[in-house]
Amino acid sequence: MRRPVIAGNWKMHKTVQESINAAIGLKRKFYTFAEADIVICPPFTSLSKVSDQIMDSSIMLGAQDLYWEEEGAFTGEISPNMLKDAGCRYVIVGHSERRNIFGETDDDVNKKLKVALRHGMVPIMCIGERLEERDSGMTLEILEKQLARGLRDVAKDEAVRIVIAYEPIWAIGTGRTATPQQAQEAHRFIREFIERSYDREAFSKIRIQYGGSVKPENIAQLMAQEDIDGALVGGASLDVNSFAEIVKNAVL
Ligand code: 13P
Secondary structure, three states, X not given: OOOOEEEEEOOOOOOHHHHHHHHHHHHHHOOOOOOOEEEEEOOHHHHHHHHHHHOOOOEEEEEOOOOOOOOOOOXXXXXXXXXXXXXXXXXXXXXXXXXXXXXXXXXXXXXXXHHHHHOXXXXXXXXXXXXXXXXXXXXXXXXXXXXXXXXXXXXXXHHOOXXXXXXXXXXXXXXXXXXXXXXXXXXXXXXXXXXXXXOHHHHHHOEEEEEOOOOOOOHHHHHOOOOOOEEEEOHHHOOHHHHHHHHHHHOO
């Protein structure tokens, strides 16, 4: 009932030519693909060229971040209009690397989320706990705080368009995936938060992805969980074949 969404976050990888090559490779495999939304999120410099490549295919373009102002003196930032102009339909907000390395707050995430929605893009809102938070039993409390602050003043009709990505920080780039049970527990909690904040319809509609060391070998088990609707893939999305395997195994 919920359409799976598999997104590749290329992070700070690939030149323009490397991005084009990867896009061509993926387009060959997924020119038409009905079973899931496939999204690739290249670095800003590659967006427009990748868009040219995938335009007429089933693959969609996403950005890795945005700023909440429309334009102005904000050196180094990128606006929602610029992303749309480059062909983006999705945009990642609040990735843990943005939060931890660049100091983004839940308030910033909330502003980014709202501006993305206002411009008709689908925000992929990332949340997740650190290892020490999990070890001290604070996971759900952390998720609740990130959700409550990140979704502040977002109406239900907009909230149901958001994709939430549960990315436990200890699983990102470490090879240590959350077990399907750990991921399912967090996803269920997130879905129930959405029900408490909105209603049962929002509970059923909202799509929740898992992210953190997703690979062709573990995606099927994750997707078999009731509340896991897709994946946000980092390292394994950089290689066309491994990302293609993930997409295929996700919808088996
Ligand atoms: P890895 O798949 O490399 O663990 O990265 C996950 C991630 O951060 C995706 O946004």
